[in-house]
Amino acid sequence: MRRQILAARYEWVGRDLVLGFKLSDRTYTAPALAGWMARAGVDLIAGCDFAVPVPLRRWRLLARRYNQAALLAQLIGRKTGIVVQPDLLERVCSTKDQTRLNAAARMANVRGAFRVRPRLAGRVAGARVLLIDDVLTTGATASASARALRKAGATNTSVLTLVRRVLDAT
Numbered sequence: 029m030r031r032q033i034l035a036a037r038y039e040w041v042g043r044d045l046v047l048g049f050k051l052s053d054r055t056y057t058a059p060a061l062a063g064w065m066a067r068a069g070v071d072l073i074a075g076c077d078f079a080v081p082v083p084l085r086r087w088r089l090l091a092r093r094y095n096q097a098a099l100l101a102q103l104i105g106r107k108t109g110i111v112v113q114p115d116l117l118e119r120v121c122s123t124k125d126q127t128r129l130n131a132a133a134r135m136a137n138v139r140g141a142f143r144v145r146p147r148l149a150g151r152v153a154g155a156r157v158l159l160i161d162d163v164l165t166t167g168a169t170a171s172a173s174a175r176a177l178r179k180a181g182a183t184n185t186s187v188l189t190l191v192r193r194v195l196d197a198t
Contacts, residue, residue: 046191050096050162058096061190062103065160069104069188076158076186078111078151079104082173083119083142100190101160110158116148117173126168134168142173144180153181164189 081097098114105112126134174185
C-alpha cells in the first residue's frame with residue numbers, strides 16, 4: 029500500500045539526520061529531505077488543492093528560529109508546484125512537549141490546539157488539503173490538525189510526513 033511507503037521507519041531514514049534537521053539547525057538537509065517527500069508523495073500531492081504545514085508552538089518557533097514542517101512544505105511546493113498556505117493553520121494554545129507522552133496523553137495534549145485562521149477560512153471550504161509534518165509518531169498532531177481543517181470545511185485531508193517514528197511497546 030502506498031501510504032506505508034510514505035511513512036518510512038524513523039531508524040531507516042536515519043535518526044541523526046532527522047533530529048539534526050529538526051533540532052540542530054541543519055536546514056541545509058531540507059532540500060534533499062523535501063525531495064524524498066515529493067517523490068514518495070507524488071500521488072497524494074496530485075490529489076490535493078494545496079498544502080499546509082503543521083504550525084509550531086510560538087515559543088518553540090522562537091527558540092528554533094524555523095518551523096521544519098513549513099520549510100519542507102515550501103520546498104515541496106517549489107519542486108511540485110503545489111500551492112503552500114503556510115499560515116492557514118495556527119496553534120491556539122500552548123501544548124506540552126510530547127516526547128515523553130504516550131498515545132492517549134498526546135491526543136489529549138493537542139485536542140483543540142489548532143484552528144484555521146478565521147481570515148483564511150474561506151480558502152478551506154470544499155478543499156482537498158495536504159498536511160505536511162516532519163515526524164509522525166502516534167498521529168495525534170496530524171489528527172488534531174485534520175480535525176481543525178475538517179471543521180473549516182475541508183472535504184479531505186491527506187498527511188505527508190518525512191518519517192514515522194515507531195514507539196517502543198514497553
